Amino acid sequence: MKAAQIFSYGAPDVLTVTEVERPEPGPGQVLVAVAASSVNGHDALVRSGAAKVISGRRFPIGVGLDFAGFVAATGPDVDSVRAGDPVWGTVHPREKHAIAGAAEFVVVAADRVGPVPVGLSALQAAALLVPGITALAALRGATHMEAGERVLVRGAAGGVGTAAVQLAHAFGGRVTALARARHTAALTDLGAECVLDYRQTAAEETGLFDVIVDTVGTDLARYRRRLTKSGRMVTVGLSGPAIAAIAASTVFGSRRIRTFSANPRAAQLTELAEQVASGAVAPVIDGVYSLNDVASAHHAFDKGGALGRQMVQIAGSDATGQ
Structure with missing residues:
Protein backbone atom coordinates (compact mmCIF):
# COMPACT_ATOMS: atom_id res chain seq x y z
CA MET A 1 0.00 0.00 0.00
CA SER A 121 -19.06 11.87 0.44
CA ALA A 122 -15.83 10.68 2.03
CA LEU A 123 -14.04 13.68 0.52
CA GLN A 124 -16.57 16.09 2.07
CA ALA A 125 -16.47 14.28 5.41
CA ALA A 126 -12.69 14.47 5.64
CA ALA A 127 -12.86 18.18 4.81
CA LEU A 128 -15.26 18.90 7.66
CA LEU A 129 -14.14 16.61 10.46
CA VAL A 130 -11.34 18.48 12.24
CA PRO A 131 -12.61 22.02 11.48
CA GLY A 132 -16.12 21.12 12.59
CA ILE A 133 -15.02 19.44 15.81
CA THR A 134 -12.69 22.34 16.60
CA ALA A 135 -15.33 25.00 15.91
CA LEU A 136 -17.90 23.14 18.01
CA ALA A 137 -15.47 22.90 20.91
CA ALA A 138 -14.60 26.59 20.60
CA LEU A 139 -18.21 27.79 20.54
CA ARG A 140 -19.95 25.28 22.78
CA GLY A 141 -17.19 24.14 25.11
CA ALA A 142 -14.64 26.94 25.48
CA THR A 143 -16.78 30.09 25.19
CA HIS A 144 -20.36 28.84 25.77
CA MET A 145 -21.67 31.10 23.02
CA GLU A 146 -25.32 32.10 23.36
CA ALA A 147 -27.89 33.25 20.83
CA GLY A 148 -27.84 36.96 20.16
CA GLU A 149 -24.18 37.45 21.05
CA ARG A 150 -21.72 39.26 18.80
CA VAL A 151 -19.09 36.84 17.53
CA LEU A 152 -15.80 37.67 15.78
CA VAL A 153 -14.17 34.89 13.77
CA ARG A 154 -10.56 35.71 12.96
CA GLY A 155 -9.08 33.74 10.07
CA ALA A 156 -12.63 33.15 8.88
CA ALA A 157 -11.72 31.79 5.43
CA GLY A 158 -9.76 28.81 6.72
CA GLY A 159 -11.14 25.39 7.56
CA VAL A 160 -11.90 26.11 11.21
CA GLY A 161 -12.95 29.66 10.35
CA THR A 162 -15.57 28.65 7.78
CA ALA A 163 -16.97 26.05 10.19
CA ALA A 164 -17.04 28.58 13.04
CA VAL A 165 -18.87 31.16 10.92
CA GLN A 166 -21.54 28.62 9.98
CA LEU A 167 -22.02 27.20 13.47
CA ALA A 168 -22.02 30.58 15.22
CA HIS A 169 -24.70 31.74 12.79
CA ALA A 170 -26.71 28.54 13.30
CA PHE A 171 -26.51 29.01 17.09
CA GLY A 172 -28.00 32.51 16.75
CA GLY A 173 -24.82 34.59 16.83
CA ARG A 174 -24.29 37.88 15.02
CA VAL A 175 -21.11 37.01 13.16
CA THR A 176 -18.32 39.29 11.99
CA ALA A 177 -15.68 37.58 9.86
CA LEU A 178 -12.08 38.76 9.46
CA ALA A 179 -10.64 37.52 6.17
CA ARG A 180 -9.46 38.67 2.75
CA ALA A 181 -11.88 40.98 0.93
CA ARG A 182 -12.23 38.56 -1.97
CA HIS A 183 -13.98 36.08 0.35
CA THR A 184 -16.72 38.53 1.37
CA ALA A 185 -19.51 37.03 -0.73
CA ALA A 186 -18.72 33.45 0.25
CA LEU A 187 -18.52 34.22 3.97
CA THR A 188 -21.73 36.21 3.81
CA ASP A 189 -23.40 33.17 2.27
CA LEU A 190 -22.05 31.07 5.15
CA GLY A 191 -23.73 33.33 7.70
CA ALA A 192 -21.49 36.33 8.42
CA GLU A 193 -23.37 39.62 8.90
CA CYS A 194 -20.19 41.60 8.34
CA VAL A 195 -16.90 40.73 6.62
CA LEU A 196 -13.83 42.87 7.31
CA ASP A 197 -10.59 42.77 5.32
CA TYR A 198 -7.96 41.88 7.92
CA ARG A 199 -5.27 43.65 5.85
CA GLN A 200 -7.19 46.95 6.01
CA THR A 201 -8.81 46.73 9.45
CA ALA A 202 -6.90 47.20 12.71
CA ALA A 203 -8.02 45.28 15.75
CA GLU A 204 -9.20 48.52 17.34
CA GLU A 205 -11.50 49.16 14.39
CA THR A 206 -13.43 45.89 14.55
CA GLY A 207 -15.85 46.77 17.37
CA LEU A 208 -16.65 44.95 20.61
CA PHE A 209 -17.60 41.29 20.82
CA ASP A 210 -19.05 38.82 23.29
CA VAL A 211 -17.12 35.94 21.74
CA ILE A 212 -13.91 35.92 19.72
CA VAL A 213 -12.77 32.76 17.92
CA ASP A 214 -9.16 33.19 16.78
CA THR A 215 -7.50 30.79 14.34
CA VAL A 216 -4.43 32.94 13.64
CA GLY A 217 -2.50 33.03 16.92
CA THR A 218 -0.94 36.50 16.64
CA ASP A 219 -1.75 39.86 18.28
CA LEU A 220 -3.92 38.07 20.80
CA ALA A 221 -3.64 40.75 23.48
CA ARG A 222 -4.93 43.41 21.07
CA TYR A 223 -7.95 41.33 20.14
CA ARG A 224 -8.65 40.38 23.76
CA ARG A 225 -9.19 44.09 24.38
CA ARG A 226 -12.12 43.93 21.92
CA LEU A 227 -14.13 41.81 24.36
CA THR A 228 -17.16 43.16 26.18
CA LYS A 229 -17.11 43.03 30.00
CA SER A 230 -18.52 39.51 29.92
CA GLY A 231 -16.74 38.51 26.71
CA ARG A 232 -14.81 35.27 26.10
CA MET A 233 -11.99 34.56 23.67
CA VAL A 234 -10.51 31.30 22.42
CA THR A 235 -7.57 30.68 20.10
CA VAL A 236 -6.72 27.52 18.19
CA GLY A 237 -3.67 29.07 16.50
CA LEU A 238 -0.86 28.18 18.88
CA SER A 239 2.71 29.50 18.69
CA GLY A 240 5.34 30.67 21.15
CA PRO A 241 3.96 34.23 21.34
CA ALA A 242 0.41 32.88 21.53
CA ILE A 243 1.25 30.69 24.52
CA ALA A 244 2.85 33.68 26.24
CA ALA A 245 -0.25 35.80 25.57
CA ILE A 246 -2.53 33.07 26.91
CA ALA A 247 -0.48 32.80 30.10
CA ALA A 248 -0.41 36.58 30.59
CA SER A 249 -4.18 36.85 30.09
CA THR A 250 -5.07 34.71 33.12
CA VAL A 251 -5.17 37.84 35.32
CA PHE A 252 -8.31 38.91 33.42
CA GLY A 253 -10.42 36.04 34.79
CA SER A 254 -13.39 35.28 32.56
CA ARG A 255 -11.93 37.55 29.87
CA ARG A 256 -8.74 35.49 29.64
CA ILE A 257 -7.68 33.87 26.36
CA ARG A 258 -8.72 30.24 26.30
CA THR A 259 -7.29 27.41 24.22
CA PHE A 260 -7.72 23.65 23.93
CA SER A 261 -6.49 20.65 21.97
CA ALA A 262 -9.17 18.88 19.95
CA ASN A 263 -8.91 15.10 20.22
CA PRO A 264 -12.22 13.78 18.85
CA ARG A 265 -13.70 10.45 19.78
CA ALA A 266 -16.91 8.78 18.65
CA ALA A 267 -19.14 10.99 20.82
CA GLN A 268 -17.80 14.20 19.29
CA LEU A 269 -18.08 12.75 15.79
CA THR A 270 -21.73 11.93 16.48
CA GLU A 271 -22.39 15.47 17.73
CA LEU A 272 -20.86 16.96 14.59
CA ALA A 273 -22.85 14.56 12.40
CA GLU A 274 -26.02 15.86 14.09
CA GLN A 275 -25.05 19.42 13.17
CA VAL A 276 -24.51 18.32 9.57
CA ALA A 277 -27.93 16.66 9.53
CA SER A 278 -29.57 19.83 10.86
CA GLY A 279 -28.00 21.90 8.08
CA ALA A 280 -25.95 23.97 10.54
CA VAL A 281 -22.59 23.27 8.91
CA ALA A 282 -21.21 21.95 5.63
Whole structure:
Protein backbone atom coordinates (compact mmCIF):
# COMPACT_ATOMS: atom_id res chain seq x y z
CA MET A 1 0.00 0.00 0.00
CA LYS A 2 0.99 3.65 -0.39
CA ALA A 3 1.47 6.11 2.46
CA ALA A 4 2.65 9.72 2.70
CA GLN A 5 5.64 9.91 5.02
CA ILE A 6 8.57 12.12 5.90
CA PHE A 7 12.15 11.00 6.46
CA SER A 8 13.32 14.42 7.62
CA TYR A 9 11.66 17.63 8.78
CA GLY A 10 11.22 20.60 6.50
CA ALA A 11 9.16 22.22 3.74
CA PRO A 12 6.42 20.31 1.85
CA ASP A 13 8.95 18.78 -0.54
CA VAL A 14 10.20 16.46 2.23
CA LEU A 15 6.94 14.53 1.81
CA THR A 16 7.39 11.18 0.10
CA VAL A 17 4.80 8.65 -1.01
CA THR A 18 6.27 5.25 -0.22
CA GLU A 19 5.27 1.60 -0.49
CA VAL A 20 4.76 0.11 2.97
CA GLU A 21 3.29 -3.05 4.41
CA ARG A 22 -0.43 -2.83 5.05
CA PRO A 23 -1.09 -2.72 8.81
CA GLU A 24 -3.38 -5.18 10.55
CA PRO A 25 -5.85 -4.27 13.30
CA GLY A 26 -5.21 -5.55 16.80
CA PRO A 27 -7.66 -5.93 19.69
CA GLY A 28 -10.05 -2.97 19.84
CA GLN A 29 -8.77 -1.57 16.52
CA VAL A 30 -10.15 -1.12 13.01
CA LEU A 31 -8.46 -1.05 9.63
CA VAL A 32 -9.86 1.76 7.49
CA ALA A 33 -9.53 1.90 3.70
CA VAL A 34 -8.97 5.63 3.28
CA ALA A 35 -10.75 7.53 0.55
CA ALA A 36 -9.68 11.04 1.55
CA SER A 37 -7.67 13.04 4.05
CA SER A 38 -7.08 16.77 4.51
CA VAL A 39 -4.16 19.05 5.39
CA ASN A 40 -4.43 20.42 8.92
CA GLY A 41 -2.27 22.78 10.91
CA HIS A 42 -1.25 19.73 12.93
CA ASP A 43 0.08 18.08 9.77
CA ALA A 44 2.14 21.15 8.87
CA LEU A 45 3.58 21.26 12.41
CA VAL A 46 4.56 17.59 12.27
CA ARG A 47 6.07 17.90 8.79
CA SER A 48 8.08 21.01 9.60
CA GLY A 49 9.45 19.65 12.87
CA ALA A 50 7.67 22.21 15.03
CA ALA A 51 5.91 19.33 16.82
CA LYS A 52 8.99 17.14 17.26
CA VAL A 53 8.34 17.04 21.01
CA ILE A 54 5.53 14.66 19.99
CA SER A 55 6.85 13.09 16.80
CA GLY A 56 10.47 12.75 17.91
CA ARG A 57 13.47 12.19 15.66
CA ARG A 58 12.96 8.63 14.50
CA PHE A 59 11.70 8.31 10.93
CA PRO A 60 9.64 7.60 8.91
CA ILE A 61 6.70 9.59 10.25
CA GLY A 62 3.26 9.47 8.63
CA VAL A 63 1.13 12.56 8.00
CA GLY A 64 -2.61 13.09 7.87
CA LEU A 65 -4.51 13.76 11.09
CA ASP A 66 -7.93 12.92 9.67
CA PHE A 67 -9.44 10.48 7.20
CA ALA A 68 -12.69 9.17 5.78
CA GLY A 69 -13.35 5.91 4.00
CA PHE A 70 -14.76 2.53 5.01
CA VAL A 71 -13.92 -0.22 7.47
CA ALA A 72 -11.83 -2.85 5.72
CA ALA A 73 -11.40 -5.13 8.74
CA THR A 74 -11.85 -5.17 12.51
CA GLY A 75 -9.69 -6.63 15.22
CA PRO A 76 -10.90 -8.73 18.15
CA ASP A 77 -13.32 -7.15 20.62
CA VAL A 78 -14.78 -4.62 18.17
CA ASP A 79 -18.56 -4.52 17.88
CA SER A 80 -19.21 -0.80 17.26
CA VAL A 81 -18.50 -1.03 13.50
CA ARG A 82 -18.40 -3.73 10.85
CA ALA A 83 -16.43 -4.28 7.67
CA GLY A 84 -17.93 -2.15 4.91
CA ASP A 85 -19.21 0.63 7.20
CA PRO A 86 -18.43 4.16 5.88
CA VAL A 87 -16.55 6.00 8.64
CA TRP A 88 -14.62 9.16 9.41
CA GLY A 89 -12.09 9.66 12.17
CA THR A 90 -8.65 10.79 13.26
CA VAL A 91 -5.38 9.32 14.38
CA HIS A 92 -4.33 10.34 17.90
CA PRO A 93 -2.88 13.87 17.63
CA ARG A 94 -0.44 13.40 20.51
CA GLU A 95 1.12 10.19 19.29
CA LYS A 96 3.68 9.47 16.60
CA HIS A 97 2.43 7.48 13.60
CA ALA A 98 4.54 5.79 10.93
CA ILE A 99 1.29 5.49 8.94
CA ALA A 100 -1.38 8.16 9.41
CA GLY A 101 -4.46 9.39 7.54
CA ALA A 102 -2.74 10.22 4.25
CA ALA A 103 -2.38 6.58 3.27
CA GLU A 104 -4.39 3.91 1.51
CA PHE A 105 -5.07 2.16 4.82
CA VAL A 106 -4.75 3.20 8.46
CA VAL A 107 -5.29 1.39 11.77
CA VAL A 108 -6.89 3.26 14.69
CA ALA A 109 -8.75 2.45 17.89
CA ALA A 110 -12.41 1.70 17.19
CA ASP A 111 -13.55 4.62 19.36
CA ARG A 112 -11.73 7.06 17.08
CA VAL A 113 -14.15 6.51 14.18
CA GLY A 114 -17.84 7.21 13.63
CA PRO A 115 -20.38 6.86 10.83
CA VAL A 116 -19.94 9.30 7.93
CA PRO A 117 -22.86 11.77 8.04
CA VAL A 118 -25.64 10.91 5.62
CA GLY A 119 -25.34 12.95 2.45
CA LEU A 120 -21.58 13.57 2.66
CA SER A 121 -19.06 11.87 0.44
CA ALA A 122 -15.83 10.68 2.03
CA LEU A 123 -14.04 13.68 0.52
CA GLN A 124 -16.57 16.09 2.07
CA ALA A 125 -16.47 14.28 5.41
CA ALA A 126 -12.69 14.47 5.64
CA ALA A 127 -12.86 18.18 4.81
CA LEU A 128 -15.26 18.90 7.66
CA LEU A 129 -14.14 16.61 10.46
CA VAL A 130 -11.34 18.48 12.24
CA PRO A 131 -12.61 22.02 11.48
CA GLY A 132 -16.12 21.12 12.59
CA ILE A 133 -15.02 19.44 15.81
CA THR A 134 -12.69 22.34 16.60
CA ALA A 135 -15.33 25.00 15.91
CA LEU A 136 -17.90 23.14 18.01
CA ALA A 137 -15.47 22.90 20.91
CA ALA A 138 -14.60 26.59 20.60
CA LEU A 139 -18.21 27.79 20.54
CA ARG A 140 -19.95 25.28 22.78
CA GLY A 141 -17.19 24.14 25.11
CA ALA A 142 -14.64 26.94 25.48
CA THR A 143 -16.78 30.09 25.19
CA HIS A 144 -20.36 28.84 25.77
CA MET A 145 -21.67 31.10 23.02
CA GLU A 146 -25.32 32.10 23.36
CA ALA A 147 -27.89 33.25 20.83
CA GLY A 148 -27.84 36.96 20.16
CA GLU A 149 -24.18 37.45 21.05
CA ARG A 150 -21.72 39.26 18.80
CA VAL A 151 -19.09 36.84 17.53
CA LEU A 152 -15.80 37.67 15.78
CA VAL A 153 -14.17 34.89 13.77
CA ARG A 154 -10.56 35.71 12.96
CA GLY A 155 -9.08 33.74 10.07
CA ALA A 156 -12.63 33.15 8.88
CA ALA A 157 -11.72 31.79 5.43
CA GLY A 158 -9.76 28.81 6.72
CA GLY A 159 -11.14 25.39 7.56
CA VAL A 160 -11.90 26.11 11.21
CA GLY A 161 -12.95 29.66 10.35
CA THR A 162 -15.57 28.65 7.78
CA ALA A 163 -16.97 26.05 10.19
CA ALA A 164 -17.04 28.58 13.04
CA VAL A 165 -18.87 31.16 10.92
CA GLN A 166 -21.54 28.62 9.98
CA LEU A 167 -22.02 27.20 13.47
CA ALA A 168 -22.02 30.58 15.22
CA HIS A 169 -24.70 31.74 12.79
CA ALA A 170 -26.71 28.54 13.30
CA PHE A 171 -26.51 29.01 17.09
CA GLY A 172 -28.00 32.51 16.75
CA GLY A 173 -24.82 34.59 16.83
CA ARG A 174 -24.29 37.88 15.02
CA VAL A 175 -21.11 37.01 13.16
CA THR A 176 -18.32 39.29 11.99
CA ALA A 177 -15.68 37.58 9.86
CA LEU A 178 -12.08 38.76 9.46
CA ALA A 179 -10.64 37.52 6.17
CA ARG A 180 -9.46 38.67 2.75
CA ALA A 181 -11.88 40.98 0.93
CA ARG A 182 -12.23 38.56 -1.97
CA HIS A 183 -13.98 36.08 0.35
CA THR A 184 -16.72 38.53 1.37
CA ALA A 185 -19.51 37.03 -0.73
CA ALA A 186 -18.72 33.45 0.25
CA LEU A 187 -18.52 34.22 3.97
CA THR A 188 -21.73 36.21 3.81
CA ASP A 189 -23.40 33.17 2.27
CA LEU A 190 -22.05 31.07 5.15
CA GLY A 191 -23.73 33.33 7.70
CA ALA A 192 -21.49 36.33 8.42
CA GLU A 193 -23.37 39.62 8.90
CA CYS A 194 -20.19 41.60 8.34
CA VAL A 195 -16.90 40.73 6.62
CA LEU A 196 -13.83 42.87 7.31
CA ASP A 197 -10.59 42.77 5.32
CA TYR A 198 -7.96 41.88 7.92
CA ARG A 199 -5.27 43.65 5.85
CA GLN A 200 -7.19 46.95 6.01
CA THR A 201 -8.81 46.73 9.45
CA ALA A 202 -6.90 47.20 12.71
CA ALA A 203 -8.02 45.28 15.75
CA GLU A 204 -9.20 48.52 17.34
CA GLU A 205 -11.50 49.16 14.39
CA THR A 206 -13.43 45.89 14.55
CA GLY A 207 -15.85 46.77 17.37
CA LEU A 208 -16.65 44.95 20.61
CA PHE A 209 -17.60 41.29 20.82
CA ASP A 210 -19.05 38.82 23.29
CA VAL A 211 -17.12 35.94 21.74
CA ILE A 212 -13.91 35.92 19.72
CA VAL A 213 -12.77 32.76 17.92
CA ASP A 214 -9.16 33.19 16.78
CA THR A 215 -7.50 30.79 14.34
CA VAL A 216 -4.43 32.94 13.64
CA GLY A 217 -2.50 33.03 16.92
CA THR A 218 -0.94 36.50 16.64
CA ASP A 219 -1.75 39.86 18.28
CA LEU A 220 -3.92 38.07 20.80
CA ALA A 221 -3.64 40.75 23.48
CA ARG A 222 -4.93 43.41 21.07
CA TYR A 223 -7.95 41.33 20.14
CA ARG A 224 -8.65 40.38 23.76
CA ARG A 225 -9.19 44.09 24.38
CA ARG A 226 -12.12 43.93 21.92
CA LEU A 227 -14.13 41.81 24.36
CA THR A 228 -17.16 43.16 26.18
CA LYS A 229 -17.11 43.03 30.00
CA SER A 230 -18.52 39.51 29.92
CA GLY A 231 -16.74 38.51 26.71
CA ARG A 232 -14.81 35.27 26.10
CA MET A 233 -11.99 34.56 23.67
CA VAL A 234 -10.51 31.30 22.42
CA THR A 235 -7.57 30.68 20.10
CA VAL A 236 -6.72 27.52 18.19
CA GLY A 237 -3.67 29.07 16.50
CA LEU A 238 -0.86 28.18 18.88
CA SER A 239 2.71 29.50 18.69
CA GLY A 240 5.34 30.67 21.15
CA PRO A 241 3.96 34.23 21.34
CA ALA A 242 0.41 32.88 21.53
CA ILE A 243 1.25 30.69 24.52
CA ALA A 244 2.85 33.68 26.24
CA ALA A 245 -0.25 35.80 25.57
CA ILE A 246 -2.53 33.07 26.91
CA ALA A 247 -0.48 32.80 30.10
CA ALA A 248 -0.41 36.58 30.59
CA SER A 249 -4.18 36.85 30.09
CA THR A 250 -5.07 34.71 33.12
CA VAL A 251 -5.17 37.84 35.32
CA PHE A 252 -8.31 38.91 33.42
CA GLY A 253 -10.42 36.04 34.79
CA SER A 254 -13.39 35.28 32.56
CA ARG A 255 -11.93 37.55 29.87
CA ARG A 256 -8.74 35.49 29.64
CA ILE A 257 -7.68 33.87 26.36
CA ARG A 258 -8.72 30.24 26.30
CA THR A 259 -7.29 27.41 24.22
CA PHE A 260 -7.72 23.65 23.93
CA SER A 261 -6.49 20.65 21.97
CA ALA A 262 -9.17 18.88 19.95
CA ASN A 263 -8.91 15.10 20.22
CA PRO A 264 -12.22 13.78 18.85
CA ARG A 265 -13.70 10.45 19.78
CA ALA A 266 -16.91 8.78 18.65
CA ALA A 267 -19.14 10.99 20.82
CA GLN A 268 -17.80 14.20 19.29
CA LEU A 269 -18.08 12.75 15.79
CA THR A 270 -21.73 11.93 16.48
CA GLU A 271 -22.39 15.47 17.73
CA LEU A 272 -20.86 16.96 14.59
CA ALA A 273 -22.85 14.56 12.40
CA GLU A 274 -26.02 15.86 14.09
CA GLN A 275 -25.05 19.42 13.17
CA VAL A 276 -24.51 18.32 9.57
CA ALA A 277 -27.93 16.66 9.53
CA SER A 278 -29.57 19.83 10.86
CA GLY A 279 -28.00 21.90 8.08
CA ALA A 280 -25.95 23.97 10.54
CA VAL A 281 -22.59 23.27 8.91
CA ALA A 282 -21.21 21.95 5.63
CA PRO A 283 -17.67 21.38 4.31
CA VAL A 284 -15.82 24.06 2.34
CA ILE A 285 -13.15 22.73 -0.04
CA ASP A 286 -10.55 24.78 -1.89
CA GLY A 287 -8.32 22.24 -3.66
CA VAL A 288 -8.21 18.48 -4.25
CA TYR A 289 -4.92 16.66 -4.83
CA SER A 290 -3.99 13.02 -5.38
CA LEU A 291 -1.97 11.11 -2.79
CA ASN A 292 1.03 11.19 -5.13
CA ASP A 293 0.72 15.00 -5.17
CA VAL A 294 0.42 15.40 -1.40
CA ALA A 295 3.33 17.86 -1.35
CA SER A 296 1.32 20.27 -3.53
CA ALA A 297 -1.56 20.12 -1.04
CA HIS A 298 0.87 21.10 1.73
CA HIS A 299 2.33 23.89 -0.42
CA ALA A 300 -1.19 25.28 -0.92
CA PHE A 301 -1.86 25.06 2.82
CA ASP A 302 1.38 26.82 3.70
CA LYS A 303 0.69 29.57 1.16
CA GLY A 304 -2.62 30.43 2.81
CA GLY A 305 -5.25 32.82 1.51
CA ALA A 306 -7.62 30.09 0.30
CA LEU A 307 -11.27 29.59 1.18
CA GLY A 308 -11.65 26.22 2.86
CA ARG A 309 -9.63 23.03 2.91
CA GLN A 310 -6.82 21.46 0.91
CA MET A 311 -7.74 17.84 0.33
CA VAL A 312 -5.86 14.65 -0.50
CA GLN A 313 -8.06 12.22 -2.42
CA ILE A 314 -6.82 8.68 -2.08
CA ALA A 315 -9.71 6.70 -3.55
CA GLY A 316 -13.06 7.51 -5.14
CA SER A 317 -14.60 10.09 -2.79
CA ASP A 318 -17.94 8.26 -2.72
CA ALA A 319 -16.46 4.87 -1.86
CA THR A 320 -18.42 3.06 0.84
CA GLY A 321 -16.97 -0.41 0.71
CA GLN A 322 -20.36 -1.89 -0.10
